[in-house]
Amino acid sequence: MYLKKISLVNYKNFEAEAFEFNTKINCFVGYNGVGKTNVLDAIYHLAFTKGYFNSIASQNIQHEKEFFVVEGLFNLDEREELINCSFKKGQKKVVKRNGKDYEKLSEHIGLIPVVIISPNDTNLISEGSDVRRKFMDSVIAQSDKNYLQDLISYNKVLSQRNALLKYFASNHTFDALNIDVYNKQLIDFGDRIYKKRKSFAEDFAPILERRHKHISSEGENVSFKYKSQLEKTDFEELLKKSLEKDRVLQYTSVGIQRDDLLYSIEEYPIKKFGSQGQQKTYLIALKLAEFDFIQMQSKKTPILLLDDIFDKLDENRVSKIVDLVNDDNFGQIFITDTHAERTENVIKKTNQPYKMFELN
Numbered sequence: 499m500y501l502k503k504i505s506l507v508n509y510k511n512f513e514a515e516a517f518e519f520n521t522k523i524n525c526f527v528g529y530n531g532v533g534k535t536n537v538l539d540a541i542y543h544l545a546f547t548k549g550y551f552n553s554i555a556s557q558n559i560q561h562e563k564e565f566f567v568v569e570g571l572f573n574l575d576e577r578e579e580l581i582n583c584s585f586k587k588g589q590k591k592v593v594k595r596n597g598k599d600y601e602k603l604s605e606h607i608g609l610i611p612v613v614i615i616s617p618n619d620t621n622l623i624s625e626g627s628d629v630r631r632k633f634m635d636s637v638i639a640q641s642d643k644n645y646l647q648d649l650i651s652y653n654k655v656l657s658q659r660n661a662l663l664k665y666f667a668s669n670h671t672f673d674a675l676n677i678d679v680y681n682k683q684l685i686d687f688g689d690r691i692y693k694k695r696k697s698f699a700e701d702f703a704p705i706l707e708r709r710h711k712h713i714s715s716e717g718e719n720v721s722f723k724y725k726s727q728l729e730k731t732d733f734e735e736l737l738k739k740s741l742e743k744d745r746v747l748q749y750t751s752v753g754i755q756r757d758d759l760l761y762s763i764e765e766y767p768i769k770k771f772g773s774q775g776q777q778k779t780y781l782i783a784l785k786l787a788e789f790d791f792i793q794m795q796s797k798k799t800p801i802l803l804l805d806d807i808f809d810k811l812d813e814n815r816v817s818k819i820v821d822l823v824n825d826d827n828f829g830q831i832f833i834t835d836t837h838a839e840r841t842e843n844v845i846k847k848t849n850q851p852y853k854m855f856e857l858n
């Protein structure tokens with residue numbers, strides 16, 4: 499699978515721009531702020547129907563403009579797929595596949611698998627559990643359509659249950675039967691999501707360990723664990739036990755919305771004890787494992803977006819990545835860097851076809 503060309507209208511700093519790509523490696527080079535990352539973000543947008551760096555659609559419209567359009571022509575299993583994504587202020591985002599609107603944007607997820615490696619990924623360690631859940635959800639959703647539907651349904655029921663708890667509190671009333679209706683649905687969707695996350699983590703952990711061994715010269719042991727309240731107690735029991743507390747808090751305090759991922763190095767949480775270098779290596783292994791996992795599950799080779807990678811990594815790690823790219827396992831790759839010469843020198847070593855784009 500590869501992206502043949504893309505066109506951008508009023509997308510961030512691009513007023514009207516089009517690029518035709520090499521089927522293998524494409525490098526965007528230029529000074530800081532010229533829009534290299536924005537091109538990667540536009541590609542990401544075509545896959546996920548939203549930006550990676552800023553998911554607020556209106557902020558992806560060029561300042562002072564009313565709309566944006568991103569269109570990409572992909573080659574997927576030897577057929578062409580034209581994906582068009584547009585957004586006008588005050589309206590709903592529209593995504594079209596070969597001219598036909600999607601009813602629900604979530605139906606598009608998984609058609610174009612994309613993995614991005616960016617300096618922004620440090621959020622996956624430093625930020626709260628919601629960022630890690632989003633990561634896990636996006637990996638699973640790219641190869642499992644029902645998962646995303648379950649998740650959307652779960653979140654809908656969860657906010658309805660929370661609204662009901664608020665209503666009870668402010669009106670000094672309570673209706674157990676009413677709460678039960680929501681509990682049943684939460685349990686139904688929540689159990690399915692829990693099982694899928696658990697099975698994902700079991701499959702993912704060894705892939706991550708293998709990738710980590712490849713790229714780290716230190717040979718440390720890393721682990722990846724899924725943490726959920728549903729591990730020890732079943733969901734029905736959890737909801738029952740927390741009902742009094744939930745009524746006081748006026749929201750649902752148990753469930754898969756509290757899940758987290760625990761990353762460790764030699765048994766210690768990497769967030770607290772990992773050096774910056776160890777964290778970077780872990781994150782790259784995490785993203786490459788995402789690549790492997792999606793490829794394995796969906797039988798499609800994801801497009802790989804490498805943002806600013808040469809700037810943030812030392813020589814040793816960059817050469818490891820180059821070795822990886824030489825491995826035929828990879829498909830189309832997009833790279834951004836501020837130094838044209840440095841990038842070209844490194845890319846030449848891969849002996850793979852490439853195209854350079856100089857932005858200014």
Ligand SMILES: Nc1ncnc2c1ncn2[C@@H]1O[C@H](COP(=O)(O)OP(=O)(O)OP(=O)(O)O)[C@@H](O)[C@H]1O
Nearest residue numbers: 510511530531532533534535536557558559560561
């Ligand atoms: N909605 C918007 N409208 C217009 N310009 C925008 C918008 N959002 C972002 N930009 C501009 O995009 C530029 C940043 O682009 P981008 O992050 O792609 O740069 P870059 O070339 O990757 O830089 P670096 O090398 O620093 O990573 C900034 O100049 C910023 O002002």
